[in-house]
Amino acid sequence: MLSARAQTAIASPFMPSRRLDDRIRDLSANVARAANGDVEGILQELLAAIHEKLERLRARAATRFLTGECLEERRAIVPDRYLRTPQ
Numbered sequence: 466m467l468s469a470r471a472q473t474a475i476a477s478p479f480m481p482s483r484r485l486d487d488r489i490r491d492l493s494a495n496v497a498r499a500a501n502g503d504v505e506g507i508l509q510e511l512l513a514a515i516h517e518k519l520e521r522l523r524a525r526a527a528t529r530f531l532t533g534e535c536l537e538e539r540r541a542i543v544p545d546r547y548l549r550t551p552q
Contacts, residue, residue, distance in 0.1 A: 485521070489514045 492511040499507055528534060 485514060485518055489518065 489511065492507055492514060495507050496504060496511065
């Protein structure tokens, strides 16, 4: 049975507030330092996060293949408020 956190990750189309890659890294580190009793729950969450990552990659690949459109990397976009110079 999945933990409540893992079920939320599967049901939700996006991970809340953190980049998914960061979440996967954190969960991996948690597995390495977890006590034996906690490992299974963390692994379930990690599996859910990896599954979400794969679904996102599939969607991006499908968009790229079907439309020829390259999606912008969101981390590379600089918001306008940072480009304005103070007056």
